[in-house]
Amino acid sequence: MSILVTPDTKVLIQGITGSFGARHAKLSLDYGTKVVAGVTPGKGGQLFESQVPIFDTVDQAVRETGATVSAIFVPPPFAADAILEGVAAGLDLVVCITEGIPVIDMMKVKEAMKGSKTRLIGPNCPGLVTPGTGEKSHGGCRIGIAPGYIHKKGNVGVVSRSGTLTYEAVWQLTTRGYGQSTCVGIGGDPINGTSHLDILKMFNEDPETEAIIMIGEIGGSAEEEAAAWAAENCKKPIAGFIAGATAPEGRRMGHAGAIVSGGQGTAAGKVAALRAAGIEIAETPSDMADALIRRMKR
Amino acid sequence: MCISRTYPFSYMNIHEFQARELFAEFGVATQPGGVANTPTEAETVATGLNQGKLVIKAQIHAGGRGKGTFKNGFKGGVHLCDTPSEAKDLASKMLGQVLVTHQTGPEGKEVGKIFVGEAVDIARELYFAILIDRATSVPVLIASTEGGVDIETVADKTPEKILRLSINPFLGIMPYQTRLIASSLGLTGPLMNQASKLFTNLYRLFIERDCSMVEVNPLVVTTDGRLMALDAKFNFDDNALYRQPSIIAMRDITEEDPREVEASKHGLNYIGLDGNIACLVNGAGLAMATMDIIQHAGGSPANFLDVGGGATREQVASAFRIILADSRVKGILVNIFGGIMDCDVIANGIVEAAKETGLSIPLVVRLEGNNVEAGKKTLAESGLKLESGENILVAANKIVAAVKAAA
Numbered sequence: 088m089s090i091l092v093t094p095d096t097k098v099l100i101q102g103i104t105g106s107f108g109a110r111h112a113k114l115s116l117d118y119g120t121k122v123v124a125g126v127t128p129g130k131g132g133q134l135f136e137s138q139v140p141i142f143d144t145v146d147q148a149v150r151e152t153g154a155t156v157s158a159i160f161v162p163p164p165f166a167a168d169a170i171l172e173g174v175a176a177g178l179d180l181v182v183c184i185t186e187g188i189p190v191i192d193m194m195k196v197k198e199a200m201k202g203s204k205t206r207l208i209g210p211n212c213p214g215l216v217t218p219g220t221g222e223k224s225h226g227g228c229r230i231g232i233a234p235g236y237i238h239k240k241g242n243v244g245v246v247s248r249s250g251t252l253t254y255e256a257v258w259q260l261t262t263r264g265y266g267q268s269t270c271v272g273i274g275g276d277p278i279n280g281t282s283h284l285d286i287l288k289m290f291n292e293d294p295e296t297e298a299i300i301m302i303g304e305i306g307g308s309a310e311e312e313a314a315a316w317a318a319e320n321c322k323k324p325i326a327g328f329i330a331g332a333t334a335p336e337g338r339r340m341g342h343a344g345a346i347v348s349g350g351q352g353t354a355a356g357k358v359a360a361l362r363a364a365g366i367e368i369a370e371t372p373s374d375m376a377d378a379l380i381r382r383m384k385r
Numbered sequence: 386m387c388i389s390r391t392y393p394f395s396y397m398n399i400h401e402f403q404a405r406e407l408f409a410e411f412g413v414a415t416q417p418g419g420v421a422n423t424p425t426e427a428e429t430v431a432t433g434l435n436q437g438k439l440v441i442k443a444q445i446h447a448g449g450r451g452k453g454t455f456k457n458g459f460k461g462g463v464h465l466c467d468t469p470s471e472a473k474d475l476a477s478k479m480l481g482q483v484l485v486t487h488q489t490g491p492e493g494k495e496v497g498k499i500f501v502g503e504a505v506d507i508a509r510e511l512y513f514a515i516l517i518d519r520a521t522s523v524p525v526l527i528a529s530t531e532g533g534v535d536i537e538t539v540a541d542k543t544p545e546k547i548l549r550l551s552i553n554p555f556l557g558i559m560p561y562q563t564r565l566i567a568s569s570l571g572l573t574g575p576l577m578n579q580a581s582k583l584f585t586n587l588y589r590l591f592i593e594r595d596c597s598m599v600e601v602n603p604l605v606v607t608t609d610g611r612l613m614a615l616d617a618k619f620n621f622d623d624n625a626l627y628r629q630p631s632i633i634a635m636r637d638i639t640e641e642d643p644r645e646v647e648a649s650k651h652g653l654n655y656i657g658l659d660g661n662i663a664c665l666v667n668g669a670g671l672a673m674a675t676m677d678i679i680q681h682a683g684g685s686p687a688n689f690l691d692v693g694g695g696a697t698r699e700q701v702a703s704a705f706r707i708i709l710a711d712s713r714v715k716g717i718l719v720n721i722f723g724g725i726m727d728c729d730v731i732a733n734g735i736v737e738a739a740k741e742t743g744l745s746i747p748l749v750v751r752l753e754g755n756n757v758e759a760g761k762k763t764l765a766e767s768g769l770k771l772e773s774g775e776n777i778l779v780a781a782n783k784i785v786a787a788v789k790a791a792a
Contacts, residue, residue: 114725163624189595189625190517191554197522198554234724234755249670254724255777258753275669278522304670307519330673333658333680334689341654341669341691343624344519349537354677371681372674373778 089217089269090244090289090296091180091206092156092228096217099124099154101145101161101169103135108160111184111232112139118235119219119226124148126157145176156180158214158230166210167192174205182230183209183280190343193278200280207280211343213250213272224266233257233270241266243379244290246283247302248275248342252330252372256300259376268296275342277306283313291321298324300379301366305331306344306352311360318364326379327361328369329354397621399635400444402500404617411590414583414613418502420444427476430501431469438504439466441475443484445494446640453486455479456493462486465504472501494640505615510603511570512536513584513614515591517598524552524591526584528566532603558588572612579612587614594632595625644688644711651703653692660685661715662784663708665701667692667726675720678777684785687714696726701734702741709742716747716788720777721754728752728760736767744769747787751780 092098098115102108103125113136115122124142125135131143142148145157157173159166159181166185173181188210200207208215214231218224218238229235237254239261247253253272260267271286273279283301290296299321303310310329317325331340331347332354339346347353358368367382369375399407402420409415417434421427431439443450443462450462459478466472476499485493510532518525528548531539540547548569550562560581567573567580583604591599598620605615626633638646648655654669658676662684666672669691676686688711692704708714721731735750748771752760764771772787774780 164627187624189628190597190622191592191595191625194517194522194524194554232725237724237754247670249668249673251666251668251671251722251724252674254722254754255671258722277517277519302670304673309519328674330670330677333676333686334673335656335658338656339623340656340673340689343622345669345673371678371778371781372671373678373776 088293088295090286090293091215091269091271092217092230094119094217094219094226094228095121096156096228097121097123097152097154098228098230099126099145099148099152099157101126101157101159101173103127103139103141103160104130105160109135111160114235115229118229119221120229123152123154145172145178149176149178154178156230157182159183159185161185163187163189167196170196170207171199174200174203178205181205181207181280182212182214183207184212184214184231185209186211188276190278193276197278197280208271209274209279211276212274212279213253215269215271217269218267231272233272237261238270239266241268242295242297243267244293244296244299245270245302246286246290246299247272248304248344249302249330252302252328255372256302256375260300263376263380265376265380268293275304275344277344282309284309284316287313287317287321291323296323298379298383300375301325301327302375303327303329303357304342304345305329305334305340305354305357306346308352310357314360314364314366317366324379324382324385325366326369326375326382327366328372328375328378329357329361330372397623397626397632397636398446398640399619400446400498400637401442401616402444402498403635404619405500407590407594407619408614408617412582412586413590414579414611416502416505416613416615418500421476421499421501422480422497424473424476424480427499427501428469428473431472434501434503439472440464440502440504441466441472441479442500442502443479443496444498444500445484445489445496446637447486447488447494449486449488450484453484453489456483456485462496497639505605505613506608507605508608509606511605512539512602513566513587513604514598514600514602515588515596518551521551523554524588526550526552526558526562526566528570530570532605536602552588557592558585560585572606575610576606576612583612583614595622595629596620597622644707648690648704648707651700653690653700653704653707655707656689658686658688659713660687661713662718662788663687663690663711663714663716664718664720665690665692665704665708666720667696667722671720671722675718675777678781679718679785682778682781682785684781684788687711696731698730698734698737701731702738705735705738706742709744714746715791716784717749718780718784719748719750720780721752723752723754723757723760725755727755728757729763732760732763736763736769739769747784747791748772749774749780749784749787751775751777
């Protein structure tokens with residue numbers, strides 16, 4: 088198994104006709120992902136790349152194709168609405184790639200999602216990949232914008248707030264011969280749908296995942312909470328990396344959620360919390376896979 | 386991770402007088418007064434206020450104004466006086482002069498505007514703030530009887546003196562919640578009604594103007610029984626600025642780092658720092674990690690710079706020009722993991738900018754990912770003097786060594 092999605096998962100893409108959505112929908116199709124539907128209001132009835140039917144609403148797309156997961160590529164002013172449309176259609180998982188959604192919009196989305204069966208990943212995230220068994224992991228489930236070819240099917244779970252740091256970790260693992268079960272980018276916003284802790288719990292329960300890399304950054308306390316839980320409950324070896332040790336206080340470092348304020352959310356505090364939980368720390372971003380290998384041999 | 390996303394500016398701050406204008410617009414009681422651009426305007430504003438003590442405050446974004454010194458020798462960016470003509474005289478000593486405080490750095494900030502207000506006699510100083518709590522994803526109200534001091538210190542030493550109340554985002558602030566806070570702050574009798582109104586209106590301001598934090602410190606009770614916001618700090622949600630034209634209009638680019646202003650014009654996410662090794666990276670997480678690894682290797686980063694996942698050759702070239710225009714920069718580290726992005730596009734951008742600017746400082750490039758061989762070939766055949774690093778640590782060590790050798 089894997090977590091959240093398998094190579095058989097049927098995916099729909101909200102915003103499939105925008106340039107960004109179209110590009111990544113095509114890349115997912117090329118990777119062998121089952122992209123079964125697109126949604127662009129007003130373009131229902133057309134075909135994407137001569138093969139994927141486009142619908143006006145998510146509800147229609149779900150009823151006619153059986154899609155259970157959506158990837159959102161719509162611009163920030165419309166993204167909150169797009170998420171809630173996916174929730175209303177009863178999807179299992181909504182992955183919001185869009186960056187730049189107002190915090191107050193996300194706050195309302197989270198409140199409105201309470202009690203629903205849908206899980207949200209993101210926003211402002213690279214999405215997730217469950218690698219396939221083909222050459223360069225072809226045939227896997229790629230939802231979002233991560234490069235598919237860097238993956239390899241295997242037993243390491245990766246969870247991160249950052250896209251490129253996820254790719255770094257994945258590439259280091261792959262080039263060292265360690266494949267991945269599922270790699271999840273949870274996103275860089277202060278309010279997101281799924282936390283490090285949520286993903287750690289899933290990896291812990293997943294029989295295919297044998298070890299975990301957890302990548303965090305300054306801001307908030309999600310990494311500390313995940314580490315505290317892992318210390319008591321996680322049976323699997325974990326390596327961790329935290330970005331932002333040199334970030335000045337009070338500045339947002341690219342990601343809306345990457346900010347140290349009032350002395351809270353520092354890299355040093357997070358590293359200490361991870362260490363205290365027995366997590367092997369990667370001292371540099373070049374050291375993430377090696378840190379996990381050290382931890383597995385410990 | 387970029388969908389029609391531009392970075393208008395990553396650091397939206399407003400002046401004190403602008404904060405008071407926002408308070409006035411939303412009916413939040415504050416110190417009466419107005420802004421002046423000239424000494425004569427200062428006198429006019431002062432004449433329109435109630436007779437009594439006046440306060441004159443230099444309008445710059447940096448803190449520590451009261452204890453600052455002007456470069457013309459005049460001491461203090463905050464003064465009290467008694468008459469409109471004294472206000473005019475003080476204004477003439479502050480306007481157009483450069484004020485140095487512990488937050489401005491030695492270069493100081495030129496004062497273009499002053500605030501002229503009625504001085505108030507303070508009976509009690511309280512604290513009140515609204516912010517979005519990340520852990521619970523809802524707004525929280527924070528109140529304390531210990532106003533006028535650093536709230537982190539209060540939280541540290543006497544956490545029992547801080548009250549936190551969560552707000553349901555769909556209900557908004559409820560009247561009972563305003564009374565609960567008023568009561569906990571000892572605001573009784575006529576002050577309770579004033580407090581309810583102030584908290585309610587401040588919450589409305591917070592939501593309608595897409596704030597991420599509003600901190601009123603101190604919230605004061607005057608000796609004549611008025612409750613008012615005496616000083617405040619606002620943070621706005623950068624993501625929401627597209628729908629807040631009135632907040633964008635408050636931008637004062639003279640208060641911003643010129644490197645950041647230039648970068649924002651090219652849609653680059655740039656933050657200036659004090660070190661001498663510049664970096665150019667794709668992705669915010671990797672950009673932070675690259676700054677960290679420069680320090681880890683014994684160097685000091687000059688900036689944060691994320692060119693994004695979909696950077697064009699022109700953007701990379703602009704990024705290079707901004708980096709090279711900074712005289713502090715003694716070396717450059719380019720760190721690209723081109724997952725989808727074509728490494729050759731980056732390589733061409735680097736070559737174009739380096740040739741145009743006549744690159745004369747050490748450059749180390751680490752390229753990895755999509756079409757990396759073509760990118761490396763472009764760099765190798767460019768005739769540029771540069772080194773490559775096969776991973777980030779090797780690259781960081783090389784640039785730090787090169788900068789030290791050149792020093």
